[in-house]
């Protein structure tokens with residue numbers, strides 16, 4: 001099932017939460033809606049689910065206008081962060097719930113067979129008779145996914161499903177989710193404000209800010225070619241430096257960086273910590289190390305430039321560098337944008 005949003009608008013009282021969003025999710029694709037809090041991600045998901053009406057534009061499921069399709073008939077499965085499983089029902093009963101209330105009548109045996117298939121799919125075979133309070137948070141989210149999948153939805157909508165879990169569990173679950181989604185080939189929209197989660201999981205990432213799409217593309221596209229200072233900053237750790245553009249090149253401390261198409265004038269130069277090289281002597285920006293932070297697979301160096309600006313860079317764990325060292329920073333890659341006036 002393909003989903004298409006055509007210039008969708010949603011206003012709460014006078015506040016425009018979604019301001020003309022057009023978006024297509026191909027059949028079987030996994031798209032992440034990524035954006036800061038309040039950027040309209042959940043509202044978009046709720047409109048697709050039919051829990052909220054768009055007050056402008058249209059939403060299509062394949063060629064059909066979804067406005068005409070009731071929530072029940074949309075064939076949508078949801079998993080939310082604060083979904084809550086039914087606490088008085090066992091894991092198996094929770095998974096069976098949707099099938100029992102569905103218009104499609106199934107025999108008791110058919111339901112039991114489906115429940116055990118789903119338990120196997122989400123790798124919780126031994127836990128059928130437990131209650132939600134008797135399993136872990138990660139296991140609960142897997143039950144929630146099984147419950148959503150029970151009625152064979154054509155579309156899966158996930159709103160921060162792993163938001164409440166710790167980092168290691170989140171990482172495991174996202175890889176696991178991706179495998180299941182591929183196995184089932186189900187069109188999936190995943191809402192998150194976690195860049196790493198979106199980039200790890202999605203075929204395509206749609207970045208929102210203030211109710212509009214600011215960039216969309218593959219994880220590689222958006223990370224390699226962020227189209228604005230906002231996207232660059234939002235996608236992760238970055239240093240902001242200041243320079244000048246002249247003749248399509250930004251100039252900073254003797255280093256020239258390609259800035260094709262940018263008008264001459266003041267510029268912001270964004271450099272990720274992994275795109276700076278440290279050397280004791282040589283060319284580049286003179287800097288003094290203020291602190292070194294050791295991590296399992298890298299060293300994060302905090303340094304200060306001659307103009308007082310703080311800069312962070314990553315070096316390999318073997319690099320010999322200590323607080324107080326003086327050296328030079330060479331920019332390997334950067335994104336340049338005109339400085340806001």
Ligand SMILES: Nc1ncnc2c1ncn2[C@@H]1O[C@H](COP(=O)(O)OP(=O)(O)OP(=O)(O)O)[C@@H](O)[C@H]1O
Nearest residue numbers: 012015017035036037038039040041042043044193
């Ligand atoms: N029912 C409502 N009534 C009034 N305003 C609302 C309602 N629902 C959402 N909003 C507002 O619309 C904007 C977008 O909300 P939405 O929940 O879609 O954002 P989000 O990107 O999902 O944020 P978060 O990551 O915090 O969940 C917010 O400013 C929010 O306060």
